[in-house]
Amino acid sequence: MSKSLPSRAENYSEWYNELVKRADLAENSAVRGCMIIKPYGYSIWEKMQRALDDMFKETGHVNAYFPLLIPKSFLSKEASHVEGFAKECAVVTHYRLKNDPNGHGVIVDPDAKLEEELIIRPTSETVIWSTYKNWVQSYRDLPILMNQWANVMRWEMRTRLFLRTAEFLWQEGHTAHATKEEAVEETEQMLNIYSEFAETFMAMPVIKGRKTANERFAGAEDTYCIEAMMQDGKALQAGTSHFLGQNFAKAFDVKFLNKANQQEFVWGTSWGVSTRLMGALIMAHSDDQGLVLPPKLAPIQVVIVPIYKGEEQLNNIKSKIDPLVSALKKGGISVKFDISENQSPGFKFAEYELKGVPIRLAIGNRDIENGTIELARRDTRVKTSLPFDGIEQVIVDTLEDIQISIYQKALDFRAANTFEVNTWDEFLVKIEEGGFLSAHWDGSPETEEKIKELTKATIRCIPLDSQEEAGKCILTGNPSKQRVIFARAY
Missing domain, CATH: 3.30.930.10 (Bira Bifunctional Protein; Domain 2)
Incomplete structure (x- = not known):
């Protein structure tokens, strides 16, 4: 850490x-x-x-x-299927091991060869x-x-x-x-x-x-x-x-x-x-501090970290927090009240930030006196001191807002990094910058392969919502009916 x-x-x-x-x-x-x-x-x-x-x-x-x-013969029955997966298949050839007579552990028993090899399913x-x-x-x-x-x-x-x-x-x-x-x-x-x-x-x-x-x-x-x-x-x-x-x-x-x-x-x-x-x-x-998880998929949606000295202060905090934990769980929110003593509050803050917990609550003896609690959002890393009364609804609303905000941020990022390109020179510049390139392609597999060979960019898809638009292929200049999405990919 x-x-x-x-x-x-x-x-x-x-x-x-x-x-x-x-x-x-x-x-x-x-x-x-x-x-x-x-x-x-x-x-x-x-x-x-x-x-x-x-x-x-x-x-x-x-x-x-x-x-x-899967029996090997099954993969032979559909020609293009076997060709597509042949180089990735792991093959089982024997069904038994035996002790090595030379005393070097176990070896494959040569007498236990399968009549037909079996493929571990791809x-x-x-x-x-x-x-x-x-x-x-x-x-x-x-x-x-x-x-x-x-x-x-x-x-x-x-x-x-x-x-x-x-x-x-x-x-x-x-x-x-x-x-x-x-x-x-x-x-x-x-x-x-x-x-x-x-x-x-x-x-x-x-x-x-x-x-x-x-x-x-x-x-x-x-x-x-x-x-x-x-x-x-x-x-x-x-x-x-x-x-x-x-x-x-x-x-x-x-x-x-x-x-x-x-x-x-x-x-x-x-x-x-x-x-x-x-x-x-x-x-x-995610960011340079760790995971950023959407609340709907976060294993822990809310973590509560008490800040206290001595058992009396902890018991005071627990009397306030235990009903909140029960209410949140009853409302279907996964919550962790971390009262472990082997790590400091600061260490816990960093750990839960690294693990992408959407909401972190911190509460100490002074917060109890003031009737407040600190709420930190993982997506914005903004911390706010809030009234304890009504915090349950604030948590529900904040989780919904985080889910929406994370999506909107990703959508804005995609929009800012999607470009229409119309010439080969423009394509070569933009592909180095990264992002999605919307460009014309003449429809031929040969052109597609050549673009991939020259730039490592592939046609990711022909968008379902794309409209017909007459144009010229960025590489060949041949006629094109619509734009496709090019990008480098994982």
């Missing part, structure tokens, strides 16, 4: 890494590329999970669980669609609206806590429908749920859009996404929703008898968000 965090302005990457560790969110594990999510970090993820799960269930989805291990489309074949015979069996909360493994070489790890936690929805229209509607509905969650709970503004063919999910006909801007001007893909068409139904022969008594293939979707949202939450709002 004695050493201050690195500055965002001086070294954004180091600031992020240090903040994740010092705020007790996560740490690196003994397994290369994998992380340990610590209790404080996991409690934030639990709040995300709970909110999203409620939103899924409100729209008719149910949870299930499918195997971690995503679950294949194993789920192989199951749907057994579940679907008639239009009466549709739709299937399924979600699972799980872990996945993608063998990443360059990792960063929460943002990119070999193993991560996520939810993956997999739905099956009788018509294309229903499947497209589902894809768009889930994108809207992700957008609502990001903005309402994470206080993080996002742009809803479609991915280009180059950036599309492997095996999908269309991929929708939400893109957020981090404080260093880079983009972060915060969620995706995929229209799978009939690709996986055809790969796994999932057919149904329609109302006309004819056989046809099922239409599918998949959609997901992951613990990458934790990285987005940190980078969208």
Whole structure:
């Protein structure tokens, strides 16, 4: 706690890494590329999970669980899918260990080789669609609206806590429908749920859009996404929703008898968000003093730190604070009354600021005499002495205001760092400054790849709310029908 965090302005990457560790969110594990999510970090993820799960269930989805291990042959059935994930797959080849006859611990038993290798799931489309074949015979069996909360493994070489790890936690929805229209509607509905969650709970503004063919999910006909801007001007893909068409139904022969008594293939979707949202939450709002958490996701929304000398003063403070704590908890507010004696009030102030607790209350013997209490907001770091009477409603109102203010600050930042560019020279200058660049693109994958090669900028999305606008591609000068969003990204 004695050493201050690195500055965002001086070294954004180091600031992020240090903040994740010092705020007790996560740490690196003994397994290369994998992380340990610590209790404080996991409690934030639990709040995300709970909110999203409620939103899924409100729209008719149910949870299930499918195997971690997928037969290798399953991944071979959908060509573009296997090509998209082949380089990231971890493969199980044996099922037993034995003692090393040379006395060097244990070794893989060469006689325990699997007849068919198993893949640790990078995503679950294949194993789920192989199951749907057994579940679907008639239009009466549709739709299937399924979600699972799980872990996945993608063998990443360059990792960063929460943002990119070999193993991560996520939810993956997999739905099956009788018509294309229903499947497209589902894809768009889930994108809207992700957008609502990001903005309402994470206080993080996002742009809803479609991915280009180059950036599309492997095996999908269309991929929708939400893109957020981090404080260093880079983009972060915060969620995706995929229209799978009939690709996986055809790969796994999932057919149904329609109302006309004819056989046809099922239409599918998949959609997901992951613990990458934790990285987005940190980078969208936090400052050089530590985390800034939106109240709706903060594990502790209010912390109360007493300042006292001796047991008599503490008991005096407790008689005042205990009823407030009970009232706040009854109102659904998570509150901590920190009466631990092993740390000074100043140390506690710094610790709770680092951990992003939205409201800190401090009260001492003089405050009791004056009928006041000090309230400090984490987002603005402003401290105010307020009357104790009525403080419960002030806390409720302040938490609501912090949630709104954090969102507005992020929205203003995005607006100030989004630029229309119309020439290649202008693009080259602005991309170095960071932010979102709204520019014309001729629609060709070759041009998209060339821009990425020259600038490390990718097309983040084709915004859903963008209007047709005739123009010229910034690189080739070829005709363009609309602007897309370019940025460098995580």
